[in-house]
Amino acid sequence: MPAAKIRSVIIAEELALFRDGIAALCELSGRFHVVGCTSDGEQAWKLLEEKTPDVVLVDLQIPQLHSLEIAKRLTEPGDGMRPVPTRCVILAMRRDRKTVLEVLRAGAQGYLLKTSTGAQLVDCLEQVIEGGIYVSPAVDVQSLFAPEKRGMVEDPISRLSAREFQVFSLLVEGVRAKEIAARLQLSPKTVDTYRSNLMKKLDIHDIPGLVKFAIQHQIIPA
Incomplete structure (x- = not known):
């Protein structure tokens, strides 16, 4: 063999x-x-x-x-x-x-x-x-792949696009916008746009609020 x-x-x-x-x-x-x-x-x-x-x-x-x-x-x-x-x-x-x-x-x-x-x-x-x-x-x-049941409240995080979620994940880890742009191969202006969009979708308008949200959803540790 x-x-x-x-x-x-x-x-x-x-x-x-x-x-x-x-x-x-x-x-x-x-x-x-x-x-x-x-x-x-x-x-x-x-x-x-x-x-x-x-x-x-x-x-x-x-x-x-x-x-x-x-x-x-x-x-x-x-x-x-x-x-x-x-x-x-x-x-x-x-x-x-x-x-x-x-x-x-x-x-x-x-x-x-x-x-x-x-x-x-x-x-x-x-x-x-x-x-x-x-x-x-x-x-x-x-x-992961189970369909959402009728009557269940939509998870706000599911509203984010793939790019918005990547920016969100890096923001709550403490990564600065300039470095986020470099990691994702985007312009700083584009990162700002994604940040604005994701904050609007989550109805959260500052970084501390995003961090609190991420902890509550077990995306980062408390």
Whole structure:
């Protein structure tokens, strides 16, 4: 029986200890070889184009280039960008429905919670490389796609577009507008427009109010 093929992995995670831990788990499994590690999104994209690994693990809140921009580029490359045949797994702490859905809609094939076990990491990598979709078991997958029941009050966060939610997520994490523009590859003026629109939709008109809302909806910890 032939030995299983060793798959290549790139890890894009801001926290060095966490990044090194994932790399060690991948290597110890005997099934994956880490061909690159980085702490920012721009460098991650350069590594992806250079190494074209089987899979990339990206921190949801990676600086420089937003994680979902990386996922989109992998599946829908824009002008001047060649396709990269790499599967994408997003690493996150959030379990809220909106975040998980936006990650999958952006084109990522995996959503792995940072509270996952080493065995779940390996399982995730194997599933996405084989063409599947993986969502951490701690996330209630049925609720992600369940239709809204009649009479239920609409979740205000569901009114936000994908871009508005990305801007919202970064604002409540304390990221400044100029950096948000850089991460999302947008102009500062466009970011201001998204911020204005999302505040109007949520009927919240300052950053502290957005943070309180995010805590109440378990998007960020209290």
